[in-house]
Amino acid sequence: MGKIRRIQLKSKKYVPLPGTSPGSVQLYEGSLKPKITAYSYGSSACHSEELKSFSELDQHFKNHPTLTHWIDIRGIGDLTLYDYLEKKFKVHKLVLEDIANIQQRPKIDEYDDYLFAVSRMLYVDSELEIENEQISFLLFPKVLFSFQENYIDTVDPVIHRLKLGKGNIRTGGTSFMLYSLMDIIVDNYFTLIYRLGDELETIEELLYRKPDKTLMYQTQSIKRAMIMIRRAVWPERDKINDMIRSDSKLIHKQTKTFLKDTYDHCMQVIDLVESYKDLTTSLIDMNLSFISNRMNEIMKVLTIISSIFIPLTFIAGVYGMNFAYQDPETGKILEHNMPELYSENGYLYTMGVMCLIAVIQMIYFWRKGWLSNR
Amino acid sequence: MGKIRRIQLKSKKYVPLPGTSPGSVQLYEGSLKPKITAYSYGSSACHSEELKSFSELDQHFKNHPTLTHWIDIRGIGDLTLYDYLEKKFKVHKLVLEDIANIQQRPKIDEYDDYLFAVSRMLYVDSELEIENEQISFLLFPKVLFSFQENYIDTVDPVIHRLKLGKGNIRTGGTSFMLYSLMDIIVDNYFTLIYRLGDELETIEELLYRKPDKTLMYQTQSIKRAMIMIRRAVWPERDKINDMIRSDSKLIHKQTKTFLKDTYDHCMQVIDLVESYKDLTTSLIDMNLSFISNRMNEIMKVLTIISSIFIPLTFIAGVYGMNFAYQDPETGKILEHNMPELYSENGYLYTMGVMCLIAVIQMIYFWRKGWLSNR
Amino acid sequence: MGKIRRIQLKSKKYVPLPGTSPGSVQLYEGSLKPKITAYSYGSSACHSEELKSFSELDQHFKNHPTLTHWIDIRGIGDLTLYDYLEKKFKVHKLVLEDIANIQQRPKIDEYDDYLFAVSRMLYVDSELEIENEQISFLLFPKVLFSFQENYIDTVDPVIHRLKLGKGNIRTGGTSFMLYSLMDIIVDNYFTLIYRLGDELETIEELLYRKPDKTLMYQTQSIKRAMIMIRRAVWPERDKINDMIRSDSKLIHKQTKTFLKDTYDHCMQVIDLVESYKDLTTSLIDMNLSFISNRMNEIMKVLTIISSIFIPLTFIAGVYGMNFAYQDPETGKILEHNMPELYSENGYLYTMGVMCLIAVIQMIYFWRKGWLSNR
Amino acid sequence: MGKIRRIQLKSKKYVPLPGTSPGSVQLYEGSLKPKITAYSYGSSACHSEELKSFSELDQHFKNHPTLTHWIDIRGIGDLTLYDYLEKKFKVHKLVLEDIANIQQRPKIDEYDDYLFAVSRMLYVDSELEIENEQISFLLFPKVLFSFQENYIDTVDPVIHRLKLGKGNIRTGGTSFMLYSLMDIIVDNYFTLIYRLGDELETIEELLYRKPDKTLMYQTQSIKRAMIMIRRAVWPERDKINDMIRSDSKLIHKQTKTFLKDTYDHCMQVIDLVESYKDLTTSLIDMNLSFISNRMNEIMKVLTIISSIFIPLTFIAGVYGMNFAYQDPETGKILEHNMPELYSENGYLYTMGVMCLIAVIQMIYFWRKGWLSNR
């Protein structure tokens, strides 16, 4: 079980400049050059082709006129991409801006000829940071575009299924492909949540054994991750609901049955997130009560030791006083000045009284329950 | 009452693999082989038969063509089950996946020929863990399938009533049987909640007598159980509401009157859960205030003892100083060097002053109310 | 003002057995034998009669064929009651079960020939426990049945008004009688809330004067009572709203105007309950801050006394050291060994320094504000 | 800024007796005799007349048959008022009860011939208590009655405007007059909130300078006042919304435009109240953290002084031990018994070691940051 590494949230990258004309595309710092892969498929065929530029796309569509196309674009840092979409596909400027502005919430926007959809991909990267990336989709009757921020391979199982021809994937049209991609994104939420959930359970166990300041930080950062996931899933759910209720011809009736399934998955994700968020709150409460308990423990040790020895030290101090037995000048015996010091066994009696005091106090503390380790 | 055992929540078992084709059945680890019992009944007849395989079902239906059938399947770890349902009953792939994926929320899905329903069974098992199991139903006009995760006998009272022929159970058709099963599941929530509620009351009593760290853990785990029950009951309520408002011919009007009763039970469960959840919050607050109070108590003991004896020890220390009475070389009397030590009754006066200080402090503390045990 | 007794919530009595057939009546432990009083009234007449058994009811109805009847039944622990209702009035089994199951939430169920309503009566009994009892109603065109759990006399003012013939009560039909009973039940909520509110104000005053652990318990139990009242009033409000919007002919239009008034009362109760619940939360917060303040006070006493006397005791300790003035063997004067002890007025100087240290510390603490009692 | 006086909430006065017949008027204790002023106005005329009894009203109406009347009644403690309204204006009994029962929530009730409205007036009286009074209105086509609890002059600016003839007030009919009165009541909420807000800001400043237990009480009572205002404004907003959407002919269309303005004011009040409520919560949190910080400060002083002097006192104690240099009987030199005491400069070395220990500890505490005042 051992060490727990702190999972961090990666922070935002895209700061829009106020005052730019609405609909003007603005590439974020560090955006990647697009890698374009075109998949063209029908019930009996499936071609994939890596393209070097968008100008090759027209030729590609001409080559496979009867097939359905999925253009998988990874990296959105190239203005020719937006030019191409605007000119060839008459995509609205605001849509292009939203593809480039990577802080969209999940949503579905219906236009006359196409649908524009946004999802958020959440995953833990190799440096243990939780990435929150945007993937957006343009759904045309025969063509689906997907735009990923990075080169990561979250949706590769769909490509695998497409090549194998499993399920309805080749015959469902572009809307089924869109569904398949959204579905795998939601499935990945489970992976992330279970991972965080496992960490939480480890933290809980460690907490019972030995509370620790760093465990507090861990819990707080997992709580924040849960809040971030919730912020992604609620609008995702609304988006899928909008798609199910949509009148658009672009979404086939058969696909809607499958979307209901994804909707249920979203609800399960929300349930899990809420459960784990409650758990983090419990853990933080528990941690605070542990801190208070430890304080009590420390105070008890101090109080027991001080309470026993301070009175004894006082008694020792009394018999350390130098009251004289004789007046040094007159030699007169000062009878009441500390006769105990000169009595036989005075020392023994004093030690006995001290022991008695200590024993009485121990009994008092034992009855208070302070000697047991609670 | 004595010892309280910690009731634990059993944790999840089914982790879906992202990327599997939607609608593909995936058995969870540790799933059990199905035990199949077929009940066929009418107003005057009731046959029950244990079947060894799904292939025997067809023959069974043929044997009792006029009767209503309830196929009670316990254990869902067999792929032939899903094959059978898909081929003979044309059940949708997504439904089959949901039967196998045991983390569904309660819901009702209407298809053209059948209804698919999911409930959650909650109970405390023999090892004091709270199980949260899925039971799903397929409702056809003449046949009802129920699919339990485990072999537990929660629904056996329904079988008993069926055999006795009590109430409307034999004449109400499959939808009444579905209602009966759902109703007993909701009734079991009461059993669980009252059990947890009794534990809470024991904890509360113990807390008043002697606060304890383990009581805190108990309360937290009961709170979590309450949250878990709430997560099961709210969608259960929505599901029953959906059934009441459904237009489907599969749910008889007469059954809906009974479903309203179950709906009321769900509301009662929700009320109880909220009450107990509030109670756990109160107990945790109370516990924190107890910890603070104890700290005060400890501090008071320390303060009283230190405050009384530290000044006395100082006085004793003063008269333990070795200021000389005579200059050792010149023999000159140093008049102002601690004449008290050589005065008659100096010791008695000093002891008197010490007692006076102690008494004044005791009065001060008594007036502050620190000596009483609050 | 003096002593405050702890108001307690009485706990549940009815635990349903899972698995009993829906609609089967189950008497709770300790249920009372019914006392039946039949009131028959019209604009100019009002007869009341105590009946010994339900069989006498038929005769009673025959005796007064033109009058309106209210059958006031207190105590529901007799199965003949349910038999009678089922046979003579064709009451649905589920309704009978709800009359016997005393944990219903307030609700109104409409059936073809009658309405079934449930209210909750809340009052403080003679042992200072808050009772939460069920009263249910069956509303027929000419007959109203009311079923109380116990023999308490909450609704007696209505009987008084009925006998006096005040207001619309004799001419309003059964629905007005139902309204009158519900109205008096809601009015009783005010009595209970004001009583709890007065206790809260007493607690608040005591808290300002002298915080106390038992005040905390009081506040917590009043908070719980408030939550319990809220749980009763919200569905009560919904029920009355349902009655106002109902199409049933059984509820006269004229009665609905009055029900709106009761609805307003429910809203006032809810406002009061929320106010007092907020107040309890404030008091609990305040109590916690008092505990912390007391801790500060205790710590200040300890710190002031320790800080002043520990350094002084150290100085006294220094001059209590036995460093020799002469080497005992050689008789050589060890000049640097504690010459202060042999200087003239060394004792006085030392005492002066001690006083100075104490005074400086007092000034420091006074400027910190630790000497004032805040 | 100096002293802050504690603003208090005045507590309830009207406790309804359960069991009184619905619609029976019950005067609250301390209710005032009515002062009646009749205002009769048209586009070019405005008469005001103080009346001694309700019987004079009929004559008044006859004197000004074409004018609009506003009857301003302050004090509601006279049963002839209710008799008059019931007989001459056919006002429903429940309305009369609501006028007398001064704990109504803001609401609007529509009857066939008239509207009944309730508002709450909130203001700080001369003894710095926040009054929460009821003002109710009866709106007829040509007559508006207003019923105030007390003789206060909150609505006098409206009278002033009426006499001046400013704005639409003389030509808008009774509904505009009703609007004017409601508007001034809502405007007064601002006055109250800004006053409380100013107090809060003073409290905040004082809190930063010197936290204090009484500041906590202040904050709590302002928080409660805010909650009370919120309880009045939300239903006020709903009431105004109901009036805007009402179909009643009694409310002119032109008036509704103005009511929308009042609606916006209500929303602003709600925003302000929520802001200040959040601020009180922040202040209470801050106060708790101040208390904890002070505790830390106190503990630091104690710990620093104890930690430095306790070890030094121990060393002094060691050299105060009386281990003998010679065996008193045999005169044998006990070489290992405290030779330090007889070494040259033993005292100086010891004092040096003590200083060293103190300095090391000071450095330790300084590096811990305990010596700075944070």
Added chain:
Amino acid sequence: MGKIRRIQLKSKKYVPLPGTSPGSVQLYEGSLKPKITAYSYGSSACHSEELKSFSELDQHFKNHPTLTHWIDIRGIGDLTLYDYLEKKFKVHKLVLEDIANIQQRPKIDEYDDYLFAVSRMLYVDSELEIENEQISFLLFPKVLFSFQENYIDTVDPVIHRLKLGKGNIRTGGTSFMLYSLMDIIVDNYFTLIYRLGDELETIEELLYRKPDKTLMYQTQSIKRAMIMIRRAVWPERDKINDMIRSDSKLIHKQTKTFLKDTYDHCMQVIDLVESYKDLTTSLIDMNLSFISNRMNEIMKVLTIISSIFIPLTFIAGVYGMNFAYQDPETGKILEHNMPELYSENGYLYTMGVMCLIAVIQMIYFWRKGWLSNR
């Protein structure tokens, strides 16, 4: 990173006088004289002109009869402004009052000939105070008025775009200009939030390194700023939604597509605000737990040092007692009086025992984990 300056909220300036006639304009204290700039533009032309008084406006409109006009008014402290609008544009009195009363919530009011809209501009001014200013708009078919409180240049990028003729700005009519202004205001929210967010992250880092009381204040004031932003954005969102759903001909269909984009931006702002508000709550919680942890640390130092030295001091005190070896009068040897003092190596043994006690205690504390710095 260094020093963090405290961002403050600027407080309100406009306190309405209760009792003023509704619809009467009241200038707030410190309101500025208007600076009027008229922009007249069409697809191919764009004139801008600074006007000295409102009387020049008529001439301006005549000069450019076919163009669209945007009248940009900064500073609203001149009554001639309101006169002009009332007389020439027949603007409703209540609208004029709302333009002058700078505490409106964002809203859109539809009148027959024009729309009235309010937005809130939020920005950090040169003195690091967050300004919350009102900007209101009057939308006529060919003329748009905008009214700013101050002379700030938030909307200047729109003027820049207008002059350049970029985008749809010159051809979209007045509603597109209104959209452009609203859009830039919402974009400015991002700037403010990211600025506050950066401060929060700095605070968080500092908090982990060295918790500090001033960090707490910072966090609280950022939390309050977040709450203030939320109060502005929610009604802003509702306003934009109202505009999208409005039937008014004044808002072009094409503009609505763009408004949807602004709506999405509002949702993103809300998400960010909620995230940061959660973060502030976490930080405050964390800070409290740090304070408690520090207390534990302080207490541990005190306890360790006291626990070790108090018993040792007691032992030293015992051997500092002056029990006599001989009876001073009789010279009788008192055998049991402290023989240790006269035993060979008594001192060494005592020191050894002391060391042993100290070592045992150190081991105890080390095993408790108190010596490590957690």
